[in-house]
Amino acid sequence: MGRLDGKVAIVTGAGQGIGRASALALAAEGARVVVSDIADAAGEAVVAEIGRAGGDAIYHCADVGLSGDVQALVEAAVAHYGRLDVYVNNAGIAVPGSAVDISEDDWTRVINVNLSGMWRGIKFAIPQMVKSGGGSIINMASVQALMGFEDWAGYAAAKGGVLALTQQVAVEYGARGIRVNAIAPGTIMTPMNEKIFEEADDPEELASTWNSWHALGRFGQPNEVAQLVVFLASDESSFITGTIIKVDGGLSIKGC
Template sequence: MRLEGKTALITGSGSGIGRCTALLFAKEGAQVVVNDVSAEQGEATVSAIREAGGTAIAIQADVTKASDVERMVDKALATYGKIDVLFNNAGISGVGAVHETSEDLWDKVVNVNLKGVYLTSKGVLPHMMERQAGCIINMSSCVAEIGLMKRAVYASTKGAVLALTKSMQVDYAPYNIRVNALLPGTILTPFVENYLKSSYDDPEEALATIRKRQLGGDLGRPENVASAALFLASDESSFVMGSPLYVDGGATFGKMA
């Protein structure tokens, strides 16, 4: 029980990596605050946790709205009395080169992927600072380190999240708060599957192309990222601070011959 006695708030945990992480954290003893913009998906995650014997509540909130975030943090603290772990997982994608990206899409992706991290962290940090303890995990991406076709706004936000993570760690280390980033590669989630079906004439061909970027020859699974998040959330990573943790199948630093 690597998170026994801890309370974890996970944004965007109604599906995909967030849901998988919520289930794993609960299995490891955490009280989980499940957040999603979709109340239905958030409740579905909580139901799965409770069916497995875990403890969780669902809070519907839009991480781009300060009032929603304030309400979410207040309810989490009222329910469990503390927040030990914040996983800023909520995020969306945006496809297109700069000249193809509309202003509306740019603003939408920036709001969720970057402003959402800022607002939720801002809401939780005073509590962690008062307790002189806490762990924050920010969801970046390997595209923060590599070039990837038609991902202008997505890459911009994930690069910003990585830079923000490092800056936050300097600011909050005196309060015994650790801040680290996860940098996944392409993970086979329902979102990615739907994206492939809707964006390519031949989804299988597109999937084969993506697989070639991975040294292992396949895409990651949500469980791969959830396990990395568990390490960062646990006391086992007590000396890991301001660090990017790559979960990308070798896409960042490897190259097939």
Template sequence: MLSGLSSISILLNASWSEDLVKFDGKNVVVTGGAQGIGAATSKLFAKRGASVGVLDWDEDAGIRTVKEIEETGGRADFSRVNVADFDSVERAVAHINELWGSVSSLVVSAGIQRYGTALTTSLEQWHEVLGVNLEGAWNAARAVIPFLRKSGGGTIVNVSSVQALATQPNVLAYTVSKHALIGLTRSIAIDFASQNIRANAVCPGSVDTPMLHWAASMDRNPESVLQACNQMHPLGRIARPEEIAEVIAFLAHENSSFVTGAVWTVDGGLLAQLGGAPRAA
């Protein structure tokens, strides 16, 4: 166990995470790995020594992410995947295993958001969101778990949302999918703990990603939406994708070896505050 002074010195060292959370010799699959949190995670794992299988529907973004990784000395491979289609995911994961000989970790970052209430969400929107956000996570897990078992264990990190724990108006399907993703995470954690497979979920607040900017663009004044997102977090800003990636990397690393079935909120204090309460004098 680190002493208090040792802990402080590590936290004050800007490179402490890079020094301690390494993935040399590991092979990681990242769904939604071409943009936003997924791209930041893919790049971080590669920087820390992992070979990264980038799975995404957006081929241009996927190729660009792999190129950026390779230009900085990392190793990555892109597969165009529809995460809602199990066969598509299974082929991509099998390709990664064949390419590098094993799979060590899975990060599920593929996700979409659509607007609507219980009355205005169409059946098509419901299936679209649940297909990507929930069924996509299940598909990735059942494609990867057999390879994790062969490797003697491994990790799964699912990117959920603070909207799994609270919600805003008019996002029914998204909220349901992110709530259910936590249930999926916990079930996998319990079912496969005896096989040394750990599963955890990360619940980010607002993050500077293409999805957030898309959501803001739906408003007549996108800049006011982004400003409001910054202001509603007690830290006074939204997160950078790299900040979420650091938490994902920790949960995928052996340093978190006793953490499974957990839900990590990474939200700048958003859910800690009492919404609508007046400021104290």
């Protein structure tokens, strides 16, 4: 028996990184998973990986920046599996730039995907979760919502909004059986960060610097975040809502 037997979960941005690890971990615990991404090949590969492990998953392409796509994603999940219990709001983009230097187009784009995209997931998931008797929404925020990093104004603003939205929706829909929580990862070795290392002049020096930022002396791996996703999706967290949980190896508590 898995911890999530009988539950149906949607994971956005599930083709790689934390989203992929979360989809695999949810399926391993018995959830039926709708893998969503805008990269079809990556998303379908995750579905195949879940299938090889004996799990049940389907792929649905959806851009969280478009309301019609998110609505269709939720409808596809319910049409295929008959219910919706877990929605992992993971899809996001990294757009650098200070408050002065970021262009208005980039600002609008990062807010639309990283904040409004999560609102869209919430908007369309909640009515279906209410029909299913309740559910768990898990929003992927960032420690950048809690502390400053140079040249990430739009990203930080979006992730800060995610924290406020998480608490607001938890209050509004708790009585309907909907739990809403946020995860704030620190430095996780995702493809997004792997690209930074590939482009660095001295990857070893950069790795040493990043490691030194953390109380644990290293950055994290996607599966270390995915394990918290499973917990928040499960009935083990039945009295937890409106929380922001850091998974950052002590990044946010360590001084220089």
